[in-house]
Amino acid sequence: MTPRPPHVAIIMDGNGRWAAARGLPRTHGHREGAQAVRRVVRAARELGLPALTLYAFSAQNWQRPRPEVDHLMRLLRRFALDEAPELLARDIRLVVIGESRRLPLFARGPLAALQAASAHNRGMTLCLALSYGGREALAAAARALVGEAAAGRLRPEQVDVAAVAARLATSRLPPVDLLIRTSGEQRLSNFLLWESAYAELVFTPTLWPDFGRADLEAALEAYRCRERRFGGLAPGRDVTA
Ligand code: IPE
Numbered sequence: 022m023t024p025r026p027p028h029v030a031i032i033m034d035g036n037g038r039w040a041a042a043r044g045l046p047r048t049h050g051h052r053e054g055a056q057a058v059r060r061v062v063r064a065a066r067e068l069g070l071p072a073l074t075l076y077a078f079s080a081q082n083w084q085r086p087r088p089e090v091d092h093l094m095r096l097l098r099r100f101a102l103d104e105a106p107e108l109l110a111r112d113i114r115l116v117v118i119g120e121s122r123r124l125p126l127f128a129r130g131p132l133a134a135l136q137a138a139s140a141h142n143r144g145m146t147l148c149l150a151l152s153y154g155g156r157e158a159l160a161a162a163a164r165a166l167v168g169e170a171a172a173g174r175l176r177p178e179q180v181d182v183a184a185v186a187a188r189l190a191t192s193r194l195p196p197v198d199l200l201i202r203t204s205g206e207q208r209l210s211n212f213l214l215w216e217s218a219y220a221e222l223v224f225t226p227t228l229w230p231d232f233g234r235a236d237l238e239a240a241l242e243a244y245r246c247r248e249r250r251f252g253g254l255a256p257g258r259d260v261t262a
């Protein structure tokens with residue numbers, strides 16, 4: 022039996038270092054990074070992935086210098102406007118997770134329009150994590166649960182794993198199977214803390230602007246070689262010793 026294709030999540034890191042290595046401002050790295058996003062979305066669709074989640078801007082990235090943040094927001098707007106025809110033609114549904122109210126309207130508007138226009142697409146889900154933090158997302162879920170409990174619609178004993186999962190923005194996405202981080206860093210940086218509970222992790226030294234279809238395929242190959250046990254025993258190992 023061939024296993025189902027994985028939900029892949031990517032921490033797209035290394036834009037700044039890519040630019041610095043060329044003596045260019047960090048913004049050039051982000052521009053090239055946006056090109057890599059286009060390539061990888063196309064490859065993911067062609068490879069038949071059900072979902073691709075991209076960490077594009079963290080809740081903590083607001084701390085960066087204002088010109089860099091502004092540049093990233095403009096790239097986001099351009100992405101939503103320029104990629105709309107292709108995403109719709111390829112039957113891709115756009116989902117945004119994170120505190121999107123913090124995004125400037127000029128970026129939020131086109132993103133919301135594309136989300137609405139693509140809501141019924143089923144070919145693949147492209148999930149963009151924007152102003153996203155895993156701890157912030159869990160705090161929001163906790164807030165929702167407490168609110169329902171205070172209103173008398175939920176009893177404490179009903180709060181289980183499924184109840185928390187149902188109150189996350191990712192509730193309609195499959196769990197993350199493969200989590201990739203580029204640029205050699207080996208940390209989660211507040212990305213999908215809950216959803217990655219049993220994700221296979223692949224770290225690659227490639228800087229995000231250099232990442233392409235071959236790198237995605239290499240990560241998928243590494244994933245296929247992993248044995249996922251979820252705390253149980255691998256098939257065939259369940260004989261009593
Ligand atoms: C990732 O690249 C893009 C964002 C976090 C928005 P970085 O900007 O973090 O690049 P490095 O890590 O400084 O090289």
Ligand code: IPE
Pocket residue numbers: 032033034035076077078079082206208210
């Ligand atoms: C994580 O990368 C956020 C994104 C890729 C959007 P960072 O570059 O912000 O993370 P740290 O600072 O290295 O942990």
Ligand code: MG
Pocket residue numbers: 034035036
């Ligand atoms: Mg970084």
